[in-house]
Amino acid sequence: xxxxxxxxxxxxxxxxxxxxxxxxxxxxxxxxxxxxxxxxxxxxxxxxxxxxxxxxxxxxxxxxxxxxxxxxxxxxxxxxxxxxxxxxxxxxxxxxxxxxxxxxxxxxxxxxxx
Amino acid sequence: xxxxxxxxxxxxxxxxxxxxxxxxxxxxxxxxxxxxxxxxxxxxxxxxxxxxxxxxxxxxxxxxxxxxxxxxxxxxxxxxxxxxxxxxxxxxxxxxxxxxxxxxxxxxxxxxx
Numbered sequence: 001x002x003x004x005x006x007x008x009x010x011x012x013x014x015x016x017x018x019x020x021x022x023x024x025x026x027x028x029x030x031x032x033x034x035x036x037x038x039x040x041x042x043x044x045x046x047x048x049x050x051x052x053x054x055x056x057x058x059x060x061x062x063x064x065x066x067x068x069x070x071x072x073x074x075x076x077x078x079x080x081x082x083x084x085x086x087x088x089x090x091x092x093x094x095x096x097x098x099x100x101x102x103x104x105x106x107x108x109x110x111x112x113x114x
Numbered sequence: 115x116x117x118x119x120x121x122x123x124x125x126x127x128x129x130x131x132x133x134x135x136x137x138x139x140x141x142x143x144x145x146x147x148x149x150x151x152x153x154x155x156x157x158x159x160x161x162x163x164x165x166x167x168x169x170x171x172x173x174x175x176x177x178x179x180x181x182x183x184x185x186x187x188x189x190x191x192x193x194x195x196x197x198x199x200x201x202x203x204x205x206x207x208x209x210x211x212x213x214x215x216x217x218x219x220x221x222x223x224x225x226x227x
Contacts, residue, residue, distance in 0.1 A: 033214065042202065042219035043157075058214065090156060102147055102159040103215060
């Protein structure tokens, strides 16, 4: 089974702190994604990556950065956390190939910024 | 801008009834995905629809895709309580370097006896 794990299920941080959210997948997937999920807004894409050291902005990249130094790991960084970044963060991965594959999601990290 | 719209956003059903969730999208795409999310949990893949006219069924759920109408439906037959969840549809969005998904806002289904 594909497994996508996220470093924390719940996280509480203070405004201005630097926050790291880690995501690891064990299926050698090329593609990795970070979303945030808010009530009434669904899932919105923050950043994604198609290869090591590669990143692409999604729909709402402002206030976030990412890092992908190894194929299995994709990190989301909040440089200076703000209260409007309180949300559920979901990581996903998928493979690249001739047949479109679905995305596999991690359990999510619920981040609260005070 | 690619938009994915689901309706209804909230659906309260009685057990044993049938209903359909609709997913409209605003760009040409041959691929559409349905996911399920239980409260407090992550998303689980239900269906991947890869071409016009594709139909897939799993238990009491059946999904179909009409790429000409830019419409997918998720039909629920004889609903049971275990189907209570939020259902998302998503469509491929082509970026320069690859493909990402754009999600609808989700349909929260509540099945009661």
